[in-house]
Amino acid sequence: MRITLVGSRHFGVTTLNMLREHHVTLVRAVVHDGEDRLAAAARAAGIEVVVQADPKLVTAAEIAPDTDLIVTAHSHARVSREALAASRLGGIGYHPSLLPRHRGIAAVEWTIKEGDPIAGGSIYHLADRMDAGAIAAQDWVFVKKGETARELWERALAPLGLRLLAQVIDYGKVNGSLPAKVQDEQFATKAPNLSPGKH
Structure with missing residues (x-):
């Protein structure tokens, strides 16, 4: 591949x-x-x-x-x-949330801000709309009390992303296609940048 x-x-x-x-x-x-x-x-x-x-x-x-x-x-x-x-096969990306929840640039920060007890990661098909493509793989992790967005990313969400990407690529190598489950728009939430001006 x-x-x-x-x-x-x-x-x-x-x-x-x-x-x-x-x-x-x-x-x-x-x-x-x-x-x-x-x-x-x-x-x-x-x-x-x-x-x-x-x-x-x-x-x-x-x-x-x-x-x-x-x-x-x-x-x-x-x-x-x-x-x-x-x-x-088009393109895939990793988004550190359980899409369609927390679409946007600050998904991990919004996970913490909203007090979500569970976070997750999604491998999704790249599409015209940001973070809105079909899901190829998804998994969840617990959020520790008092954890910062950076700590959550480094402890759980970055390793999860690598594992899910590997899983989807392996699937693609064997099957010549990728899984695709359409996102349910009724559960979509936005996760815009929390610190204006900084990127």
């Missing part, structure tokens, strides 16, 4: 490492910033790096030829419909 990875930062790097151990062919890393640590890790591993022309959008030209699957990991860019069409 040939994968184009779109991402950044620490989760991008840990996803890259998981994919390299997973007997898939990582053909390209697409980053919004050529100095990002994912770009450095990809170059060190001999993987082609492409810097997005527009940091908010991934275009079809930026997806490697003959890509089977686009995987996003800590990317805030929208993967265009044309880019998804350039990949045999």
Whole structure:
């Protein structure tokens, strides 16, 4: 399976490492910033790096030829419909909530703010609407009392994301397709940025 990875930062790097151990062919890393640590890790591993022309959008030209699957990991860019069409199985991303709950950039912070006793993660199909594509895999974790968003992410949600991504990719390798369960819109909630101006 040939994968184009779109991402950044620490989760991008840990996803890259998981994919390299997973007997898939990582053909390209697409980053919004050529100095990002994912770009450095990809170059060190001999993987082609492409810097997005527009940091908010991934275009079809930026997806490697003959890509089977686009995987996003800590990317805030929208993967265009044309880019998804350039990949045999489209694209998947990890969202650290039980979608459709907490759609948006600050899902973990909203989990804490709302006092949710349970958090979770979802692998979802990339679609036109942010975090609204069909679910490929989902699992949940307990939230510890007094835990911060960062602690919850590092303790439970980042490892869960890697495990679920691996599970979906394994399914795709065996079946040549990915699971897809449509989200139930009646349960959708928004998780916009809690600190305006900061990103």
